[in-house]
Amino acid sequence: MYPENLKYTKEHEWVDLETKKIGITQYAQEALGDVVFVELPEVGTHLEVGDSIGVVESVKAVSDIYAPVSGKVIAVNEELLDNPELINQDTYGKGWILQMEITEGEEDLLDAQGYQKIIEEE
Amino acid sequence: MKEKMIFELSAPGRKAYSLPALDVPTVAIDELLPLDLKRETEPELPEVSEVDVVRHFTRLSQMNYGVDTGFYPLGSCTMKYNPKINEDMSRLPGFALSHPYQAEGLSQGAMKLMYDLDQYLSEIAGMQRVTLQPAAGAHGELTGILIIKAYHEHRGDFKRNKVIVPDSAHGTNPATANMCGYEIIEIKSNERGFVDLEELKKVAGEDTAALMLTNPNTLGLFEEDIVKIADIVHEAGGLLYYDGANMNAIMGYARPGDMGFDVIHFNLHKTFSTPHGGGGPGSGPVGVKDYLVPYLPKPTVEYSSEQEQYYFDNERPHSIGKVKAFYGNFGVAVKAFTYILALGGKGLKEASEFAVLNANYLKAVLKEHYYLPLDQVCKHEFIITPTKEMKAKGIHTMDIAKRLIDYGFHPPTIYFPLIVEEAMMIEPTETESKETLDDFCQALIKISEEAINTPELLHDAPISTHVSRFDEASAARKPVLRWKSTYFGD
Amino acid sequence: MNFVPHTQSEKREMLASIGISSTDELFRDISPEVKLAEELKLFPGLDEMSLRKEITMISQENAHVDEYVSFLGAGAYEHFRPALIDHLLLRSEFYTAYTPYQPEISQGTLQAIFEFQTAVCELTGMDVANASMYDGATALAEAIIMAAGQTRKNKFLISSTIHPEYREVAKTYAWARGMELLEIPYQQGLTDTKELEKMLTTDIGAVVIQNPNFFGGIESLKNIVELAQKNKTMVILCADPMLLGLLEAPGKIGVDIVVGEGQPLGIPISFGGPYLGFIATKEKFIRRMPGRIVGIAQDRKGNEGFILTLQAREQHIRREKASSNICSNQALCALAATIYLSTLGKSGIKEVAEQCIYKAHYAKSVLNDIPGVEIAYPNTKSFKEFVVKTEESIESINKRLLDAGIIGGLDLGEFYPELKNHMLLCVTEARSKIEIDLLKRVWEGEE
Missing domain, CATH: 3.90.1150.10 (Aspartate Aminotransferase, domain 1)
Known part of the structure; x- marks a missing residue:
């Protein structure tokens, strides 16, 4: 459920430090249900940790996505505009949301065990 | 049964109307209209006959379920019977065909009605004055919170930037506060479903503009500590806003004004029997205490005993301004006025008495078959959820609601309030007989058995309707929001 | 008169089932200090004939357009x-229904709204329209809020040729949100485009125009849209739907949001309400549009039908982040307009x-x-x-x-x-x- 090679945040995002891709976790996508719309940030935007960068919308809920790290947006997953369900179907793969050039904040991310603990508490 | 779109019934040259022959001299239309704005493509409106129109919309009506069709226990929506006399009265030519700008001397009837309705509603709620301008409950909330904003600002108090709402509140409460520029502080309810006084004390302070509260709350419970709640907010310098959605529970028994509320909105389409119209028009009058009267939207209707005439007062320097063109949904106000005159004070109290009796009766019967998270005396509505055993069979509230349709009932409000998981919120209203309630209970009891023995019946429901459950996710992913001839291949 | 159907014996049976002897016990949770000690000071209830007489008499104190x-x-x-409008509106399956939350038993209301949305799109030339707003004035105010969200700007130009009450409503909404409205002066009964050009600075979110305007004049809309577009400013138009059969569709000219008052379309003047606001916009702004929207969906058997869609924008889900607090529409008035537009x-x-x-x-x-x-x-x-x-x-x-x-x-x-x-x-x-x-x-x- 929570791959060891990824890092996580309390806001239920995952970060792949190798590919620099960011998405929402299995827990988040299950809580949302069928994703119907994703609002993506603009490429080139500079973000600080905690900035609101977009929105993931399902039939019954809406969730803000917050920047898990600081840096610059270098790519967004435009395939999600036509197929937002990729977030449900392939959460850690084709369901990635954006790619960042990370400048700061890596050290505060959680590992898989740490994230698992947070979920158990919720 | 599928009804074609009215646009599909179109045939070039067919007409459903007749207009008088033009009796004035004409000029070329191009001389009267700016050439650069001349329409190039005609709008694709239907070309149909009168009987086409009548049959089309009659058939559409038959695909609907209204209070006149059957029991409609939608919690917090107060779907009571809509007396037919209301419709007749609002269509009297003196009301339906009178112009909002005709001279005051020609409008005395409408103005008297507005003036009297203001007084009746003020008496029912324990307020000083009521404006009829807001078009709906949510619009009333906006008006009420703006009155509170104006009150604070007028006193030079600009530091109050927060509105407190309990987690059981209607979604309109936080949305309204946000529209008025306030930050929202949500407080958790305690385990019995009430406002947690300790929590409230923690957040109430010099930045509190208001507390928005529904009483009875959305769980159908009367806030037992309402006076203490009012004291805490008032001592902090904030005001109390009463969301009147649940007013049907307490008419003649208690008044928001006496509980300490400063502002209230009514939903005439709930408490005062005006029809919901499939989503509107509603009407959301707002009542205030005397110190807030200067901030009411303008104009107000006043009576001059010297002139023996009603008049519009536009000279209101502290007014929040206007929230709607003209004077509100006047036609709806006529229906509520009719209802109040029909029932009188005693009748209104009886309406609340039986609304509460009906809810407690249903609760007493249904708690043997469903889980009742809050087992105490309720007001006009209460909440049940599926039992553990049902959940184990994969049964959700949605399945029970859809199965009720197969038994001929409109489902209750579901998945609200948000603080109770899998909530079914049932509000029977006073206009339903014991027989109807018993039939409804029978259906829900049968469904509770089906949930255990034949859960697939619930998962597949409804099966008696012409359409079954819809795929909302696909619809939202690729929204089709208007008809085009190319969408419908068949 | 009252509409409570219970007989005395039924009431007793119900009390027994609950396990109490009087309904007073159901109100025990209302503490004595707030319980109303006396009866409400209202008149006694009336029978139907007296009621009709009384209210008819009040209505006769009012002049109306059939006698003048x-x-x-x-x-x-x-x-x-047309006479058929009221006959169809009085089909009580329409007027006694709630908002169509249960689509399986609300296809009538839903399809009628879908047809309304289609007709509004046809008249305005816009991509999408919602299920309706309270009235023209509030639709205009909500359009400004929409534009504020889209542009993240706080200043708007509003023509002084717009209906004075609409401007007042917009002003109230603007004050609520901390937005600034600047009035464009008029010249010869039309928006002064020279002044407009001067006022169009980069911090302006949108220009708001009414056509025909309050004086009945037809604005030089193309010119205004060009000026706004040159400044990358949105254009909000308040239109009389009646004239859109002859005038170019605003969507074709480049208007971003079209709103208006639908009362001329078969709704009685009724001393100022209930009326019918409409709002239509470009597809790209759809998630900022307030209010209910009906869309097509497929059911489990593959049948096409109608549902309320894109609800995640709305207050019951998004709460304080919603595009607006509106939750009703003027469904029955929208139905009247749809019937009117079908008939005409x-x-x-x-x-x-x-x-x-x-x-x-x-x-x-x-x-x-x-x-x-x-x-x-x-x-x-x-x-x-x-x-x-x-x-x-x-x-x-x-x-x-x-x-x-x-x-x-x-x-x-x-x-x-x-x-x-x-x-x-x-x-x-x-x-x-x-x-x-x-x-x-x-x-x-x-x-």
């Missing part, structure tokens, strides 16, 4: 209303608009012949309303007209202090040549 010939418009218009159809909507133009034009020319009366903005093209300037006070003219059974036009001095002795007249297809000629003769003092 009216030339009053200013945002509330008397047009032809493609040719009827044009014919009504043409009749309004011809008749108003005729009225203009005969009133212009009266000594002491002139058309205020003679070079401005207009629709069903126009302004005359008089030597005599409007009050005195209207008094003379009323004595002859005519309700005259609006005294513009009430809204525009500089327009003392200016009257706004409205002539729709409901007025005949005989009535217009009578207006002239009485005005002149000949009758």
Whole structure:
């Protein structure tokens, strides 16, 4: 459920430090249900940790996505505009949301065990 | 049964109307209209006959379920019977065909009605004055919170930037506060479903503009500590806003004004029997205490005993301004006025008495078959959820609601309030007989058995309707929001 | 009269099932300090006949357009209303239903709204429309909020030729949100485009225009849109749907949001409400649009039908982050408009608009012949309303007209202090040549 090679945040995002891709976790996508719309940030935007960068919308809920790290947006997953369900179907793969050039904040991310603990508490 | 779109019934040259022959001299239309704005493509409106129109919309009506069709226990929506006399009265030519700008001397009837309705509603709620301008409950909330904003600002108090709402509140409460520029502080309810006084004390302070509260709350419970709640907010310098959605529970028994509320909105389409119209028009009058009267939207209707005439007062320097063109949904106000005159004070109290009796009766019967998270005396509505055993069979509230349709009932409000998981919120209203309630209970009891023995019946429901459950996710992913001839291949 | 069906014995049985002996026990949770000790001070309830008599008497204190010939418009218009509209509105499966939360038993309301959305898109030339708003004024105010969200700007230009009450409502909403509205002056009864050009700075979120405007004048819309687009500013248009059968669809010209008052489309003037706001916009702004939206969906068996869609924008899900707090619409009024547009159809909507133009034009020319009366903005093209300037006070003219059974036009001095002795007249297809000629003769003092 929570791959060891990824890092996580309390806001239920995952970060792949190798590919620099960011998405929402299995827990988040299950809580949302069928994703119907994703609002993506603009490429080139500079973000600080905690900035609101977009929105993931399902039939019954809406969730803000917050920047898990600081840096610059270098790519967004435009395939999600036509197929937002990729977030449900392939959460850690084709369901990635954006790619960042990370400048700061890596050290505060959680590992898989740490994230698992947070979920158990919720 | 599928009804074609009215646009599909179109045939070039067919007409459903007749207009008088033009009796004035004409000029070329191009001389009267700016050439650069001349329409190039005609709008694709239907070309149909009168009987086409009548049959089309009659058939559409038959695909609907209204209070006149059957029991409609939608919690917090107060779907009571809509007396037919209301419709007749609002269509009297003196009301339906009178112009909002005709001279005051020609409008005395409408103005008297507005003036009297203001007084009746003020008496029912324990307020000083009521404006009829807001078009709906949510619009009333906006008006009420703006009155509170104006009150604070007028006193030079600009530091109050927060509105407190309990987690059981209607979604309109936080949305309204946000529209008025306030930050929202949500407080958790305690385990019995009430406002947690300790929590409230923690957040109430010099930045509190208001507390928005529904009483009875959305769980159908009367806030037992309402006076203490009012004291805490008032001592902090904030005001109390009463969301009147649940007013049907307490008419003649208690008044928001006496509980300490400063502002209230009514939903005439709930408490005062005006029809919901499939989503509107509603009407959301707002009542205030005397110190807030200067901030009411303008104009107000006043009576001059010297002139023996009603008049519009536009000279209101502290007014929040206007929230709607003209004077509100006047036609709806006529229906509520009719209802109040029909029932009188005693009748209104009886309406609340039986609304509460009906809810407690249903609760007493249904708690043997469903889980009742809050087992105490309720007001006009209460909440049940599926039992553990049902959940184990994969049964959700949605399945029970859809199965009720197969038994001929409109489902209750579901998945609200948000603080109770899998909530079914049932509000029977006073206009339903014991027989109807018993039939409804029978259906829900049968469904509770089906949930255990034949859960697939619930998962597949409804099966008696012409359409079954819809795929909302696909619809939202690729929204089709208007008809085009190319969408419908068949 | 009351509508409680219980018999005494049923009441007793119900109390027994609950395990109590009186309904008073159900109100024990209301603490004594807030419990109402006495009866409400209201009249005793009335039987149906007395009720009808009483309310009919009140209604007769009101003048109405069936007993007077009216030339009053200013945002509330008397047009032809086909008889079938009320008959269909009184189908109680429509009017006693709630918002269509359960689509399986609400396809009637849902399809009617979908047809309404389609008709609004056809008239306005926009991509999407919602299920309706409270009225034209609030639709306009919500459009400004939409534009504020889209542009993240806080300043808006609003033409002084917009209905004064609409501007007041917009001002209230703007104050609520901390937005600034600047009024564009008018010239010859139209928005002053030279001033507009000067006022269009980069911090302006949108320009708000009404067409035809409050004076009945047809604005040079293309010019205004070009100016706004050059400045990358959004354009919000408040349109009279009646004229859209003849005028170019605003969507084709580049308008971003079209709103308007749907009352002319088969809704009675009813002392100012209930009316019908509409709002339509480009597809890319759809998630900022407030209110209910109906869309097509497939059911489990593959049938096509209708549901409320894109609800995640709305208050019951998004709560404080919602695009608006609105949760109802004016469904029954939208139904009336849909029935009206179906009845009048493609040719009827044009014919009504043409009749309004011809008749108003005729009225203009005969009133212009009266000594002491002139058309205020003679070079401005207009629709069903126009302004005359008089030597005599409007009050005195209207008094003379009323004595002859005519309700005259609006005294513009009430809204525009500089327009003392200016009257706004409205002539729709409901007025005949005989009535217009009578207006002239009485005005002149000949009758």
